Amino acid sequence: MDNDYYVCTGCALLCDDIGVEIEGGKLTKVHTACRKGVAFIKGCRHPLDSTVKGERTDVDLAVKEAASILKNAENPLIFGHANSSSGAQKIAIGIARRTNGYIDDTSSFCHGPTVEAIIESKLKTCTLDDVRHKADVLIFWGSDPANSHPRHMSRYSYFPRGKERQRGWEEDRTAITIDVRKSDTAEICGKNGLYQIPVKGDTEFMEALTSALSGKVPKTSYDFDKKRLLELAGILKKAKFGVIFAGLGMIYSLEDFEPLYRFMDKLNSVSSFHLIPMAGHYNMRGFNENLFKETGYINRVKFNGAEVLHGPEYSVVEALRKKEVDAALVIGADPLSSLPRSIVRYLEEIPLITIDPCQTLTSTKADVTIPCALVGVESGGAAIRMDGVEVELKPMVETDRLSDEDVMKRIMEEL
Amino acid sequence: MANVMEIYQLLPKTNCKECGKSTCMAFAVDLLARKFKVEDCAPLVREDKYRENYQKLSEMVTPVGDVTETGLIVHEDKCIGCGNCVVACPVNVAADPTGAGSGKAPTCDRIILKVEDGIVRAMNVQECRRFGENKILCVACIDTCPTKAIEFV
Ligand code: SF4
Ligand code: SF4
Numbered sequence: 001m002d003n004d005y006y007v008c009t010g011c012a013l014l015c016d017d018i019g020v021e022i023e024g025g026k027l028t029k030v031h032t033a034c035r036k037g038v039a040f041i042k043g044c045r046h047p048l049d050s051t052v053k054g055e056r057t058d059v060d061l062a063v064k065e066a067a068s069i070l071k072n073a074e075n076p077l078i079f080g081h082a083n084s085s086s087g088a089q090k091i092a093i094g095i096a097r098r099t100n101g102y103i104d105d106t107s108s109f110c111h112g113p114t115v116e117a118i119i120e121s122k123l124k125t126c127t128l129d130d131v132r133h134k135a136d137v138l139i140f141w142g143s144d145p146a147n148s149h150p151r152h153m154s155r156y157s158y159f160p161r162g163k164e165r166q167r168g169w170e171e172d173r174t175a176i177t178i179d180v181r182k183s184d185t186a187e188i189c190g191k192n193g194l195y196q197i198p199v200k201g202d203t204e205f206m207e208a209l210t211s212a213l214s215g216k217v218p219k220t221s222y223d224f225d226k227k228r229l230l231e232l233a234g235i236l237k238k239a240k241f242g243v244i245f246a247g248l249g250m251i252y253s254l255e256d257f258e259p260l261y262r263f264m265d266k267l268n269s270v271s272s273f274h275l276i277p278m279a280g281h282y283n284m285r286g287f288n289e290n291l292f293k294e295t296g297y298i299n300r301v302k303f304n305g306a307e308v309l310h311g312p313e314y315s316v317v318e319a320l321r322k323k324e325v326d327a328a329l330v331i332g333a334d335p336l337s338s339l340p341r342s343i344v345r346y347l348e349e350i351p352l353i354t355i356d357p358c359q360t361l362t363s364t365k366a367d368v369t370i371p372c373a374l375v376g377v378e379s380g381g382a383a384i385r386m387d388g389v390e391v392e393l394k395p396m397v398e399t400d401r402l403s404d405e406d407v408m409k410r411i412m413e414e415l
Numbered sequence: 416m417a418n419v420m421e422i423y424q425l426l427p428k429t430n431c432k433e434c435g436k437s438t439c440m441a442f443a444v445d446l447l448a449r450k451f452k453v454e455d456c457a458p459l460v461r462e463d464k465y466r467e468n469y470q471k472l473s474e475m476v477t478p479v480g481d482v483t484e485t486g487l488i489v490h491e492d493k494c495i496g497c498g499n500c501v502v503a504c505p506v507n508v509a510a511d512p513t514g515a516g517s518g519k520a521p522t523c524d525r526i527i528l529k530v531e532d533g534i535v536r537a538m539n540v541q542e543c544r545r546f547g548e549n550k551i552l553c554v555a556c557i558d559t560c561p562t563k564a565i566e567f568v
């Protein structure tokens with residue numbers, strides 16, 4: 001991409017065609033980013049200060065204090081990472097290793113299983129660039145990009161012209177939504193584009209579609225119109241390059257992935273289908289991939305000397321519920337507002353460190369807060385897009401705040 | 416979106432001609448096209464008995480800063496800057512096939528729609544397919560908008 005463009009870190013689409021105008025070191029105009037992206041790029045209303053026990057300090061002291069908390073802990077938790085650059089994530093893994101800590105993000109109840117299946121080649125996938133150039137059948141299953149990833153349909157999936165899709169969306173692409181409600185995305189997919197299913201009806205719908213693709217009569221306990229199901233199977237069969245954009249709506253309602261594997265296998269025996277997880281935060285997928293490279297696991301890891309332990313018992317939820325951690329470092333996340341209160345309440349009882357550009361609910365309860373630059377706006381680095389493509393980030397404006405990677409580096413040095 | 420009948424129903428329906436139009440219906444048509452403001456109906460503003468209707472009308476016919484020559488209005492409060500309309504607009508595709516037409520940042524200044532500060536802006540509206548001699552009823556930007564932020568009056 002042209003060097004004049006920047007990358008938006010507002011969501012995991014990491015749009016890399018953002019133009020900015022700068023006056024006196026401040027952003028005055030942002031071109032091409034969506035409203036969500038612009039809000040993100042323009043930064044937080046309440047930047048985080050460097051504090052120890054509520055008192056403002058310089059960063060050096062806060063870093064020392066953070067390191068001493070981690071040193072004194074037997075089982076620290078290093079949590080967050082979804083809004084954090086790959087460089088910072090890698091050092092976070094190093095810190096967890098050095099301190100015999102737990103390391104996790106929210107992916108185990110999010111897109112973790114999907115990303116894991118893709119890394120292990122259990123699900124066929126493709127890049128968003130493939131989607132732009134080739135995809136003719138798009139299925140938004142339990143996902144609503146019109147709200148979560150505003151430029152998804154305009155930039156990659158539905159509307160753009162691509163090498164093998166030159167005639168525009170009306171002729172060249174078919175967009176379908178499978179969801180429990182008529183989302184904004186469904187609205188764009190048109191009258192026949194929505195397959196509305198009951199809550200938790202995804203598995204059955206998937207199995208019925210698998211039957212339909214095998215030429216059997218598709219049955220569901222909720223009596224979904226068989227004719228429409230067969231029609232849909234027909235569309236899927238005829239696809240040259242199909243893509244399923246799997247949202248949390250679909251992932252949440254699957255008890256296990258077997259029906260999805262069967263469905264994808266069947267699909268790929270009659271046509272060609274790919275799956276991309278609709279990761280939300282800009283480097284959610286990056287954390288899974290970076291941890292996998294280091295440990296062979298995508299999340300829920302505990303280091304124990306040279307040993308790497310992994311499993312549900314090492315998840316953030318279990319570790320907090322069983323009160324097995326005795327200090328926590330939170331970076332690039334706000335667990336106190338995003339996780340159930342009953343679980344995260346324990347974070348307030350233990351020494352807590354927060355690293356973030358902005359004040360968050362979590363930072364207000366932290367013993368040590370260390371501000372960092374807003375990645376992609378004030379500092380560079382790299383991140384991994386929802387489709388697994390690594391994207392280079394560069395700063396748009398200057399700042400005297402340390403990058404998230406530098407903050408982590410400083411803590412590591414103190415350890 | 417408001418229609419003429421809904422607007423008409425809320426007017427005094429006395430055909431008083433104070434606005435300069437011969438009938439309230441004619442005023443309704445022009446109000447919908449934003450050629451008039453709600454306040455241009457003097458009795459509606461003046462007389463207490465119309466107060467409720469006045470209020471309703473003011474909400475229904477939101478004033479727009481910029482009605483472009485083609486009548487294209489962007490409701491900025493609704494627009495989320497997704498760029499669907501930018502990529503779908505046939506004029507944009509023709510003018511900038513590898514930029515705006517391919518979902519990327521625009522690379523040419525002859526396009527009609529582009530996103531700035533997270534909201535779509537209209538320019539070069541005289542190029543819009545709804546305008547000029549060979550005009551057609553293009554709906555590409557309306558149909559592709561998830562929030563119905565684009566309206567033609
Ligand atoms: S779609 Fe996501 S990455 Fe793209 S501009 Fe919007 S917020 Fe930024
Ligand atoms: S009506 Fe058609 S030509 Fe005019 S701005 Fe909308 S999409 Fe473009």
Ligand code: SF4
Binds near residue numbers: 498562
């Ligand atoms: S399609 Fe609608 S919401 Fe999206 S940029 Fe255009 S006007 Fe705004």
